[in-house]
Amino acid sequence: MPDRQRRRSGSSFRLRAIGAVLLALALHSANAEPINFRLIPREIVESRLREYGGKNAVRGATLKRLFAEAGCGEHLSEQPLKGRRPPNVICVLPGTSDRIFIVGAHFDRTPQGDGVADNWSGASLLPSLYESLKVEPRRHTYIFIGFTDEEEGLVGSYFYARRMTAAQVAKTDAMINLDTLGLAPPNVWTHRSDKSLTDALVRVSIYLKVPLSGVNFERVGSTDSESFRARKIPRITIHSLTQKNHDAGILHTKKDKFSAVNLDDLYATYHLVTVYLAYLDHIIDKPEVSAGDKAAG
Numbered sequence: 001m002p003d004r005q006r007r008r009s010g011s012s013f014r015l016r017a018i019g020a021v022l023l024a025l026a027l028h029s030a031n032a033e034p035i036n037f038r039l040i041p042r043e044i045v046e047s048r049l050r051e052y053g054g055k056n057a058v059r060g061a062t063l064k065r066l067f068a069e070a071g072c073g074e075h076l077s078e079q080p081l082k083g084r085r086p087p088n089v090i091c092v093l094p095g096t097s098d099r100i101f102i103v104g105a106h107f108d109r110t111p112q113g114d115g116v117a118d119n120w121s122g123a124s125l126l127p128s129l130y131e132s133l134k135v136e137p138r139r140h141t142y143i144f145i146g147f148t149d150e151e152e153g154l155v156g157s158y159f160y161a162r163r164m165t166a167a168q169v170a171k172t173d174a175m176i177n178l179d180t181l182g183l184a185p186p187n188v189w190t191h192r193s194d195k196s197l198t199d200a201l202v203r204v205s206i207y208l209k210v211p212l213s214g215v216n217f218e219r220v221g222s223t224d225s226e227s228f229r230a231r232k233i234p235r236i237t238i239h240s241l242t243q244k245n246h247d248a249g250i251l252h253t254k255k256d257k258f259s260a261v262n263l264d265d266l267y268a269t270y271h272l273v274t275v276y277l278a279y280l281d282h283i284i285d286k287p288e289v290s291a292g293d294k295a296a297g
Contacts, residue, residue, distance in 0.1 A: 033282055035275065035278045035279055035282060036135060036136045036278070037132045037133060037135060037136075037274055037275065037278045038131070038132050038135045039132060039270075039271060039274060040128045040131055040132055040270075042263075042267050044128065045124075045125070045128050045266065045267055045270055046263055046266075046267075048066055048124040048125075048127060048128065049116065049120065049121065049124045049182075049258070049261065049263075049266065050258065051066065051120075051124065052114055052115065052116045052120040052124070052258065053114070056086050056107070056108040056109065056148065056149070057086040059086075059107045059108065059109070059115075059120065059123070060086040060087065060089055060107055060108075060146065060148060063089045063107050063123055063124070063126070063127070063146045064076065064078065064089045064146075066124065066126075066127040067089065067091040067126070067127045067130065067144070069127070070091075070127035070128070070130050070131040071130070071131060071134060072091040072092075072093075072127070072130055072144075075091060075092040075093070075094065076089075076090070076091050076092075077090050077092075078090065079159070079160060081148060081149075081155065081156065081159050085148055085149055085155065085156075086108070086148045086149070087148060088145055088146065088147055088148055088156045088159070088160055089107070089145070089146035090143065090144070090145050090146075091126070091127070091130055091143075091144040091145075092141060092142070092143050092144070093130055093133060093134055093138065093141065093142040093143075093144070094141050095137070095138045095139050095140045095141035095142070095281075096137050096138070096139050097139045097140065097141075098141075098171050099139065099140045099141070099171055099172075099173050099284075100140060100141050100142075100143060100168070100171050100172040100173065101140045101141070101142050101143070101172070101173060101174050101175075101176065101277065101280065101281070102143045102145060102172060102174070102175040102176070102228070102233075103126065103129060103142055103143070103144045103145070103175075103176045103178070103277065104144070104145040104146075104147055104157060104175065104176070104177050104178070104224050104225075105119055105122030105123045105125065105126055105145075105146060105147070105177070105178040105179065105224075106119050106122070106123065106146070106147040106148070106149075106150030106151070106156065106157070106179065106224055107119070107120065107123035107146040107147070107148065108147075108148055108149050108150055108151055108152075108156075109151065109256075110151050110252045112252050112253050112254060112256075113251075113252065113253050113254045113255060113256035113257060114256060114257045114258065115256055116256055116257055116258050116260060116261055117180050117181070117182060117183050117240075117250060117251065117256050117260050117261055118179070118180045118251045118252070118256055119150070119178075119179050119180055119181075121178075121180060121181040121182045121240075121261055121266060122178035122179055122180065122181050123146050123178075125178060125181065125266075125269075125270050125273070126144045126145075126146060126178075127144075128270060128274075129144065129270070129273060129274055129277060130142070130144050132274045133274070133277060133278060138278075138281050139281050140173065140280075140281045140284075142277070145157075145160060147160070147224050150179075150223070150224055154222055154223070154224055154226065154227050156224075157224035157225075157227035157228070158227040160227070161227040161228050161230065161231050161233075162227075162231075164231060169231050169232070169233060172228075172233050173234065173280075173284050174194070174197055174233070174234050174235065174236070174280060174284065175225055175228040175233050175234070175235040175236075176197075176235075176236055176238070176273075176276075176277065176280075177223060177224050177225035177235060177236065177237040177238070178237075178238055178239075178273065179223045179224065179237060179238075179239050180239045180240055180241055180251065181238070181239065181240050181261075181265075181266055181269050182240055182261035182262055182263070182265050182266030182269065183240040183241065183242070183245040183250060183260065183261065183262065183265070184240040184241075184242045184244070184245060184262070184265060185210075185211060185212075185213070185240065185265050185268065185269070186205075186210070186212055186213075186238055186239075186240060186265075186268070186269045186272055186273075187212070187213045187214065187215035187238070187239055187240060187241065187242070188201055188212065188213075188214055188215070188236060188237070188238055188239075189214075189215065189216055189217065189223070189225075189236075189237040189238075189239060190214040190216055191216040191218065192216075192223070192225060192226065192229075192235070192237055193225075193235065193236035193237055194234035194235060194236060196234065197234055197235070197236040197280075198214075198236060200276065200279060200280060200283065200284075201236065201238070201272075201276055203279075204272065204275050204276045204279050205272060207275075208271070208272060208275060210268060210271070210272050212272075215239070215241060215242060217241055223237050223239075225237045238269070238273060240265065240269070
């Protein structure tokens with residue numbers, strides 16, 4: 001996240017890890033379709049987090065390798081940007097319809113600290129989410145994107161969003177943004193998230209018995225989901241910022257290192273997001289844009 005003041009607070013929890021799951025989310029009716037996915041073992045999620053090292057170009061190359069190791073071969077690509085910036089890294093999980101979900105997280109860091117929480121925590125989850133969802137055909141196409149240079153002003157996400165055609169925008173049902181995870185249990189930035197997407201995340205969190213807080217940081221600056229807001233694409237940002245970890249001065253300092261991330265919270269967030277992404281595929285054709293988004297747009 002770009003560096004500014006952060007405010008407000010969250011809550012804490014722990015979640016026991018599970019293996020392969022066949023889940024029926026009876027959120028609308030007793031006849032809800034089963035939602036199939038496969039949770040990656042915790043040690044793999046943690047090992048991917050440990051590969052945070054290097055400058056931004058190295059981190060981008062590492063993310064591309066992790067996608068390939070997760071099985072994203074022929075659908076793995078880079079989107080070059082102007083100048084000498086690292087490219088966006090893109091992995092596509094094709095669906096059976098023309099509908100699209102974009103799942104993004106920036107891989108770049110500031111020069112201070114190791115940038116593990118902000119935001120290798122989010123970027124390193126992308127290959128695991130791909131691996132968890134590829135176990136069965138999905139209706140939506142999932143486009144997983146590691147964005148470059150978010151810390152310099154949402155450069156990578158803005159570049160990607162502005163180059164989407166009108167047809168691509170019309171087919172995109174949601175942008176799910178992961179930024180700064182594992183400092184605490186998962187939160188949703190409600191003021192910068194579409195209401196229908198937030199409501200769906202709440203339903204999944206209740207079903208999984210995972211406490212979820214709404215934590216807004218209006219003075220934090222911005223995050224990659226806002227590049228898609230400008231294209232009127234429904235979006236949601238999941239994060240772990242709280243008043244406590246703000247006051248601890250972790251982000252954009254030498255304190256942002258591997259030991260700052262709570263591995264229980266990170267894996268719990270991965271579990272929640274995995275089920276959430278699978279659930280959205282079952283319930284969404286085109287979510288309504290909230291009144292606040294329409295006004296802001």
